[in-house]
Amino acid sequence: MKILTILSGKGGVGKTMLSSSLAVLFAKQAKIVACDCDVDASNLGLALGLRENAFKWQDVETSEKAVLIEEKCDGCKMCLQNCVFSAIHWNEEKDKPEFDSFLCEGCGACSLACPKSAIKIVKVKNGKVGYARTKYGFTIVAGQLKMGESGSGKIVDYLKKKALAIAEEEGAKLVVCDSAAGISCPVIASLRGSDFVIAITEPSPASFRDLKRVLCIVKHFRIPYGIVINKWNLNKPLSKRIERFAGKKLLGKISYDREVVNAIVNLTPVVEKKCKAANEIIKIKERLSKCKSLWGNTKSNSYSFEG
Ligand code: SF4
Numbered sequence: 001m002k003i004l005t006i007l008s009g010k011g012g013v014g015k016t017m018l019s020s021s022l023a024v025l026f027a028k029q030a031k032i033v034a035c036d037c038d039v040d041a042s043n044l045g046l047a048l049g050l051r052e053n054a055f056k057w058q059d060v061e062t063s064e065k066a067v068l069i070e071e072k073c074d075g076c077k078m079c080l081q082n083c084v085f086s087a088i089h090w091n092e093e094k095d096k097p098e099f100d101s102f103l104c105e106g107c108g109a110c111s112l113a114c115p116k117s118a119i120k121i122v123k124v125k126n127g128k129v130g131y132a133r134t135k136y137g138f139t140i141v142a143g144q145l146k147m148g149e150s151g152s153g154k155i156v157d158y159l160k161k162k163a164l165a166i167a168e169e170e171g172a173k174l175v176v177c178d179s180a181a182g183i184s185c186p187v188i189a190s191l192r193g194s195d196f197v198i199a200i201t202e203p204s205p206a207s208f209r210d211l212k213r214v215l216c217i218v219k220h221f222r223i224p225y226g227i228v229i230n231k232w233n234l235n236k237p238l239s240k241r242i243e244r245f246a247g248k249k250l251l252g253k254i255s256y257d258r259e260v261v262n263a264i265v266n267l268t269p270v271v272e273k274k275c276k277a278a279n280e281i282i283k284i285k286e287r288l289s290k291c292k293s294l295w296g297n298t299k300s301n302s303y304s305f306e307g
């Protein structure tokens with residue numbers, strides 16, 4: 001089983017649009033599972049026509065917080081001095097610490113520093129993970145971080161394991177992961193174990209700069225990748241520069257097309273529409289069908305679309 005991850009350095013450049021379309025196209029060729037790793041703004045399900053109530057959800061506990069055992073505390077303030085996240089405030093009235101659950105990262109430093117063992121680190125329900133069957137004949141696994149909670153990278157880790165278990169059970173050949181945007185923990189967790197990465201960008205200075213940043217991470221993990229330029233015709237000179245930067249890694253270009261907007265507002269993958277952008281995505285999928293890293297028997301660090 002192989003993992004294809006679609007990511008972007010910047011949000012809003014078409015990652016979910018491409019992920020949903022590729023999932024639908026690959027599902028016609030092989031058994032697949034889709035995995036929405038963007039737990040801060042989960043929307044791959046929507047792009048595939050599924051509302052939240054179509055999922056079977058379960059709470060997950062991948063985060064920890066400090067809790068005070070008041071009767072053991074003698075007010076020595078060691079915990080206060082050892083929290084680098086400013087998550088501890090001093091309650092002058094009680095002469096005891098107070099923990100801010102929004103700032104606490106659950107690192108455990110205060111608990112280690114406490115000479116009275118008056119702090120315990122407890123697991124908290126910080127998100128949920130769910131799965132659903134799409135009308136395109138494959139399962140999607142998604143996750144959501146609870147408002148104000150931390151630990152999104154760990155939720156991604158958890159949901160990827162769930163997606164891989166479902167893929168194994170269903171005999172899937174490919175897991176299509178829609179990553180979070182940027183370069184933070186959920187992106188690194190999305191990348192983990194990937195066999196091939198598609199980095200999507202658009203011809204804007206911010207998107208080009210963020211593409212270069214995210215590619216530093218992809219290269220660090222030595223994962224083969226290809227680049228897609230979305231809405232390339234909106235800024236042809238900058239598109240040309242990105243093309244030159246991409247060189248052989250250019251996997252394809254998608255034109256700005258009003259039908260893409262229509263597809264998105266109707267919760268339909270673009271490739272279900274007859275339009276220019278859909279044809280360009282089909283070409284990208286055809287190139288990926290020849291990608292050794294995705295369809296070969298072994299993991300390959302070499303990049304080649306040529307079978
Ligand atoms: S667990 Fe870490 S972040 Fe939370 S209060 Fe203790 S030291 Fe601060």
Ligand code: SF4
Binds near residue numbers: 079080096113114118
């Ligand atoms: S380190 Fe322990 S005993 Fe000291 S103030 Fe903090 S919780 Fe209380």
